[in-house]
Amino acid sequence: xxxxxxxxxxxxxxxxxxxxxxxxxxxxxxxxxxxxxxxxxxxxxxxxxxxxxxxxxxxxxxxxxxxxxxxxxxxxxxxxxxxxxxxxxxxxxxxxxxxxxxxxxxxxxxxxxxxxxxxxxxxxxxxxxxxxxxxxxxxxxxxxxxxxxxxxxxxxxxxxxxxxxxxxxxxxxxxxxxxxxxxxxxxxxxxxxxxxxxxxxxxxxxxxxxxxxxxxxx
Amino acid sequence: xxxxxxxxxxxxxxxxxxxxxxxxxxxxxxxxxxxxxxxxxxxxxxxxxxxxxxxxxxxxxxxxxxxxxxxxxxxxxxxxxxxxxxxxxxxxxxxxxxxxxxxxxxxxxxxxxxxxxxxxxxxxxxxxxxxxxxxxxxxxxxxxxxxxxxxxxxxxxxxxxxxxxxxxxxxxxxxxxxxxxxxxxxxxxxxxxxxxxxxxxxxxxxxxxxxxxxxxxx
Numbered sequence: 001x002x003x004x005x006x007x008x009x010x011x012x013x014x015x016x017x018x019x020x021x022x023x024x025x026x027x028x029x030x031x032x033x034x035x036x037x038x039x040x041x042x043x044x045x046x047x048x049x050x051x052x053x054x055x056x057x058x059x060x061x062x063x064x065x066x067x068x069x070x071x072x073x074x075x076x077x078x079x080x081x082x083x084x085x086x087x088x089x090x091x092x093x094x095x096x097x098x099x100x101x102x103x104x105x106x107x108x109x110x111x112x113x114x115x116x117x118x119x120x121x122x123x124x125x126x127x128x129x130x131x132x133x134x135x136x137x138x139x140x141x142x143x144x145x146x147x148x149x150x151x152x153x154x155x156x157x158x159x160x161x162x163x164x165x166x167x168x169x170x171x172x173x174x175x176x177x178x179x180x181x182x183x184x185x186x187x188x189x190x191x192x193x194x195x196x197x198x199x200x201x202x203x204x205x206x207x208x209x210x211x212x213x214x215x216x217x218x
Numbered sequence: 219x220x221x222x223x224x225x226x227x228x229x230x231x232x233x234x235x236x237x238x239x240x241x242x243x244x245x246x247x248x249x250x251x252x253x254x255x256x257x258x259x260x261x262x263x264x265x266x267x268x269x270x271x272x273x274x275x276x277x278x279x280x281x282x283x284x285x286x287x288x289x290x291x292x293x294x295x296x297x298x299x300x301x302x303x304x305x306x307x308x309x310x311x312x313x314x315x316x317x318x319x320x321x322x323x324x325x326x327x328x329x330x331x332x333x334x335x336x337x338x339x340x341x342x343x344x345x346x347x348x349x350x351x352x353x354x355x356x357x358x359x360x361x362x363x364x365x366x367x368x369x370x371x372x373x374x375x376x377x378x379x380x381x382x383x384x385x386x387x388x389x390x391x392x393x394x395x396x397x398x399x400x401x402x403x404x405x406x407x408x409x410x411x412x413x414x415x416x417x418x419x420x421x422x423x424x425x426x427x428x429x430x431x432x433x434x435x436x
Contacts, residue, residue, distance in 0.1 A: 001388040013358045021362035025392045066385060067347070069340060076336075080343050089346035092382040094389070095407070096353035098414040099336030108418065110411055113334035118291060118317030121330060125298050128307035129285070135314035140231045144239035148434035150368045156416065164310040167284060170219040171312070174243045183419055189313070191416050193328055194409040196316040198374065200326065201401055201409075202433065210436030215420065216366035218428030 003027050007064020009057055009079050011040040014096055015070035019044060022068075023051040032060025034082065061087035066094065073099045073111060110190075119158060119189025131186055132159035132168045137195040138212045139203075145176035146212060153212035156181045156195070158188025181215060221245050225282020227275055227297050229258040232314055233288035237262060240286075241269040250278025252300065279305035284312065291317045291329060328408075337376060337407025349404055350377035350386045355413040356430045357421075363394035364430060371430035374399045374413070376406025399433060 006022045008015045008031040019029045030053045031041040041054035053063075061067065061083035071079045076097055080088075100108035119133040134157045135143055146153055155172055157180045159165050165182065172180050183191050195213060203209045224240045224247040226233045237247045248271045249259045259272035271281075279285065279301035289297045294315055298306075318326035337351040352375045353361055364371050373390055375398045377383050383400065390398050401409050413431060421427045 001392045017358040017361050021393055085344050088344050091347055092385045093347045093349045094386055095337050095340050095349050095351045097336055098354050098411050112336055113408055114331050116331035118315055118330055119313050122313050126303050126306050129309050129311045131311045131313050133313045136316050140235040143235050150434050153434050167310050168312055174219045175239055181420060190331055191412040193316050194412045198409050212434050214432045214434050216368050216371050216430050216432050
């Protein structure tokens, strides 16, 4: 990547990490904050060296040819207002944020969209059954004894009943899958059904259907 | 898994694949359809052997101790009505469906929820900028030179501007990532932001934060 100027909006872990990454690859990086004297940004610039500097959101927005948006969701709108949308016109803005709503405790919810899912609808239709979302993130060719380089892939499940999820775990193991990954109650289907679309998008884009999700773990 | 009785609701590829999988593991399987004489179900039962049988949705629902729901979304409600929710009370229902809306062509959209995303909101706030969702599906500790057994992991991106996505691809390669996976326009953020929640859920559940998504490919 040709050396260029990078503007980082946000002084948290993500902004500092990506800022240092860009500086380490020979780019000039300006970190923007609400206040040009922001201590985290000043310290980051000092620690990162000659390619790094700090300023206001507007300074960073004007400086960068490529922009990284790395704010907390609740501060994103005001950060962009301060940065000045006109300063970002035409520029590549790498959006690393997530619209997280912590108001109901952990884990966070998505603050936008994602209000329902097929899994929840099925559970509403079957109020006395113990619905477990499963097998929806991979094509049927890979459901039994999945074989992949670097495999096995992982299956995510979601459901309200722990015993039902244990049963589904037994099913998966007997079908050649490792222990499933648990997305919580049936509302976790909101998180799993989008993975189906990603699976389809990749297939449609590449014309190949031999792919499956895995969660790499250290 | 102890041999048990399995009811399959749906005669498509997913239902037949999972039905055969269960039969191959020593379970008795009844496939249900709208009509007990459904040809696909009859043929499947004949091909699969002594452990397999076919009937109506209600037959399969009554028969199974564990149920697999494998209908097209548009037929799911009527299939469950015909199966009889009372026949499924207390039972484990493995929901393999996806609420897909093909009415606007390919790729399908999710028919429920998922009406907006942070990425789209950022693009609306910055109508003249070229927003690319990126870096939102992994913790900052892994953003630069990610090292994982079985790695490298994959980054998904989404954005409306192809040139901007090409720039972000260069960023990712310089940071030690392979070519990014493309989730389409910025509305693809609806699919990527849920992956953040899954990443957090797994961390919260296991108390570990050294994980990242990969798409295994044949």
